Amino acid sequence: MPEEVQTNDQPENREAKEPQIGVYICHCGGNISDVVDVQTVAEEVKKIPAVKVARTNMFMCSDPGQEMILEDLEKESLDGVVVASCSPKLHELTFRNALKRGNHNPYLYEHANIREQVSWAHHGDPAGATNKAIRLIAAAVAKAVRLEPLKPIRVEAFPHAVVIGGGVSGLTAARKLSKQGLGVTLIEKSPYLGGQTAQLNQVYPTEEKAEDLLRMLVEEVVDDSNIKIYTGAEVVAATGTIGDFVVRVRNVPGDTSAKGIGLIEKKVVFRPFQGCTVRSDRPCSPGDELEVRCGVVIIATGFKHYEPRSGEYSYGESPRVITLPDLIKLLSPDGPTGGRLEIQGHPVRDVALIHCVGSRQVDGIHEPQPDGRVNSYCSRVCCTATLQAANEIKDRFPHVNVYEFYRDIRAYGRGHEDYYEKASGKGVLFFRYTPDSPPLVEKTGPNASRPLKVRVRDTLTFGEDLEAPVDLVVLSVGMMPNDISDLVDVFKLPVGTDRFLQEVHPKLRPVEMAVNGLLLAGTSQGPRDITESCASAAAAASKAAIALGKGYVELEPFVAQVDPARCDGCGLCLNECSYEGALRLTDIEIEGKVERKALVNAPLCMGCGSCAAVCPHRAINVSGWTLDQFDSMVDAIAAQ
């Protein structure tokens, strides 16, 4: 990378003539304008001398909204743009890209957040919210006046991807990445490939065997010379940024079944309820580590089933209370009974299926997880999976009575509703309960016809108290993310309130995370079925190919920059810098005189600004976050 001394000759020019800023205030279809009086905001903002135009729009992020900005940039000769709308997390990039499209520097842009941090937070105080919006926009304008055009930092992109997790999503992502021409390293913690899909017998809505699906995927992945697979391996560290990560992988300690880090044998063996085994072609001792260089990382770490608490619906107290994954095993020809529906050695005659166990929990009713939060989300797949199991029981054991206890049936996907229709047609009986009065599972007396009974207040019969004698209770347990706190630490992954990983935006950037170059696939992001998991894995693979396809990636230019005119070479900044090689002193020739100045090596600078705070002359600043900009924002907020 050639050294570049970036001189700041623009500020003088920009300050000589007061820069002209365009301000655009979004209604967000009412999300903002129902609380904030956007018209008043526009009128007040227009009074700021630097503001050339101030306009409002129903949706600034829409094409017409963006067009409006581009037209003004030309017609009004704007020097900078401020959009006041939702959080910058959602649309800062959208508007920067709009500027770029119009051949304007995308960094002459500042964002004011008047939705998440104004209208949604001050709905009870419209006057206060309107006033706050005005001040925040004034602060954004003050910063915009002091912005300088910046150039992104270019980094060579290494055309290789690391996929973490060897379930159906990770396998799909690996296969698609390879087809896009990228090299892939697939890292799986367990000794098996296949993840939770291997726990299934047949998968809805196609009813194909899970084993066949996995075999096909695993064989393709194993046969692919572009894909390296490491099982019994885990990621312990990572450095770098998009385009150039180095991921450190090691053997899972203590896992004696793991064959270690190494290339696998091509013969695929499927073990029911475990997955596909793969064998290492080189022996590997515990603690062995290797480094993988890659341009992107796809996180496909999957889910685990909710484990009912002891005593929840008598779980753990009666062996006749099992979970849906247990039932699936019981019904499988490879299961403990060879597929016979038996419990405790006797055929099952009456079975109760209870929905929403560990999902859609309510604060104050359900016991929270150790982090103090209940699982308030819907796990999406359990309704259809439970209906699928009910249908299978009725098809194979027509004399068994099946009772389903549900809160709502959410058979939302294509073909899912058919399972509900069919189950009803086959005589499955449905009872509907409310969250505050869930069904009660109780043991019966010695003379009872069945060892358990399920009591429920059924809203379908307008609140009648009903009782079903059963010999098996199945709990449809929801999904929880696997414990990946180690990866969260290594990659600084964003986690949502539901503990699943969080995308940047569910619609606009559904498989990207806030950390550039990290992508999401499958249930690491939230409950979803195999169809949806494969779709998100394919999306992540496409995103990876787009990111790395050009051969380089562009990084945000928000790194330290020295103004040589102000720098006296005192070197105070160097003492503060944590990044080897990011900052050094060098002699440069200015108008025939050799002077000592600080110099930044942009790709190594992380942009923390430790240096900026100690410079006595404000000669070093993080581009886009200068101290003058902060001061001016405070001034604008303090005004009035």
Added chain:
Amino acid sequence: MTTAAEPANAKIVILATVACAYPGADTVGQAHLSYPANTYVLRIPAPVMLPESFYFRTLEKGIGGIIVMSCGEECPYEGAYHRFAARLDRVAVRMKKEGYDRRRIKLSAICTVCTKAFLKEVNEMNDLLKEIGPPRKGEVAN
């Protein structure tokens, strides 16, 4: 939905880190949780970039309280958090010398989903400002 406390007359500037606290403030809004509107969140990559003088300049401009919402030990920049914590200690010493009420500057760690902690910090500062009003050099004798 919650009802916000009446805002104090003095304003509060919140320095919120890009990686943790700023998304945390967004999460509060997404949940439609309310807090007083005299609060102004400034996004910042790392508060370590601000010199000591920034805090005094801000108080001199009449801002009644500054809450630094950092990533705490989760700070994505090497060594930055400890360097910053040491700076705030120096700020506190100078505040004492200049006779500012030291409670006007508060450091807290706010994660991306720390809604309760965010509200607690904001409400406490707002209550404090209702009690002690706008800042003034020499407001407390030492």
